[in-house]
Amino acid sequence: MRRRKAPFLRREPGRIEVRLPGTVVDFLNVAAERLQRVGEEPGTVAYGRLFGHVDEGHPTDDPAVVLTRQLMIDDITASVLSSAAKSSISDDEAEAWLALLGMTVAVHAAELGVRSDEARDALGPGDRAFIAALQHLQLCLIDALDAPAPTGGAA
């Protein structure tokens, strides 16, 4: 039985080695570009999920809130796009990858109409597998981010 390689590995303080197939790297780029466009698509499910109303009791959000949210998304997607092809990323870049994956899972699930545990459980095998793959990447990133740096010797 072959042991599966971890896709992310803590190598030194502040750095994480990335061992992802090219198809996953391509996916990260596409996901980042997709999220960048969501702010320009009011009325869509994706917009509703990412730009959901912040202030309860107010009919609309303060425009400054919407702009701040867009800037945060732009920062995250820019970081992912500039680092997706790297074999070693900083912790800040890894945090951006983690955030991007979280937003991608949320938007994808919303577009599938998932609003409850029951709806999630009723998804078809393909959609479940896709979400599970994104969640797996999230957990692997968290493991790498939270892992102590190696103390020396051969890696």
Add this chain to the structure above:
Amino acid sequence: MTATLRSVSLPVVDPDSIESAERADDVPYHVFLWNDPVTLMDVVVRVLKKIFGYGTEKAELLMLTAHREGKVIVWTGARDRARQFCLELGSHGLQATVARAS
């Protein structure tokens, strides 16, 4: 890292609906985290620890409360800070809102 501001659709705001700054500063606001059927518990706990600096035990308790009750108050304080926390939670795919503490 740079961010380019592109075309963003902004809501039209009725000036009468905006509270005065003085009033907003006086009243604490809650940050509510809503249950989410697709974000893993481990992810929620880590995000709460990172954004609020909570310990694992507190973050897990908040996550489980949101899971069971549908939502949970994760922070209370000044409105601007509450909004910022809310946006940070959202940037990880979590659903959060702010509301005046009653």
